[in-house]
Amino acid sequence: MLSRQPAMEPTVGFLTVIEKDGAGWLGGYLVLNQRARPVEFHCTAPIKPNRAQEILYGPTLRPFVYGEQIGTTLIQKAKSKPQLIFTDTAPAMSARDLIKTPIGLVGLPTAKQPSEPGDINTSHRLDGAHSTTLSEPHWVYVQLGENEITLQPQHADDQALIVRHWTEMELQLDLSEPFERVHQALAEAYQDA
Numbered sequence: 001m002l003s004r005q006p007a008m009e010p011t012v013g014f015l016t017v018i019e020k021d022g023a024g025w026l027g028g029y030l031v032l033n034q035r036a037r038p039v040e041f042h043c044t045a046p047i048k049p050n051r052a053q054e055i056l057y058g059p060t061l062r063p064f065v066y067g068e069q070i071g072t073t074l075i076q077k078a079k080s081k082p083q084l085i086f087t088d089t090a091p092a093m094s095a096r097d098l099i100k101t102p103i104g105l106v107g108l109p110t111a112k113q114p115s116e117p118g119d120i121n122t123s124h125r126l127d128g129a130h131s132t133t134l135s136e137p138h139w140v141y142v143q144l145g146e147n148e149i150t151l152q153p154q155h156a157d158d159q160a161l162i163v164r165h166w167t168e169m170e171l172q173l174d175l176s177e178p179f180e181r182v183h184q185a186l187a188e189a190y191q192d193a
Helices: 051-077 090-099 158-169 177-189
Strands: 011-020 026-035 039-045 084-087 103-106 140-144 146-152
Touching: 011 051, 011 177, 026 177, 039 051, 039 177, 051 084, 051 090, 084 090, 084 158, 090 103, 090 158, 103 158, 140 158, 146 158
Parallel strands: 011 084, 084 103
Antiparallel strands: 011 026, 026 039, 103 146, 140 146
């Protein structure tokens, strides 16, 4: 859809998946330059797993659909190859297993138990606060300015890479703000879905 990236300009990707009542799951992927301006935006058509898939995939359904089907497809479709990708939904982090770019979850897991296996409740942002009652103590946490990022333990080595890219790009960005743009763009694109 939107694409205008000068050669070799550093970029950051923002991946999200929302559930649209009755229509299924919609994915959105926004790529921003260092000045927080859009370089590319892509979205998916609604994906609605059938009952057999829900039964067979069980607790692995959301990570499979969010990360492997939606996330990986959107990331690979984009012309821009960002240095960092952030998501606001934990199941989308499973895309990291299939791509080389580090993916961080914006926010910290909370002590509240997830509503579905594999989910982490990130419904509110913890500005500058550090919780000692985290539900998943093996997660890796990174502070990027005012932003708190969570990494999967199997990708703990991404921590140094994320900090290096963030510093080199001199980003001054509230990482929750681009997700508001993506959510609004998805709502606009699929208001009749």
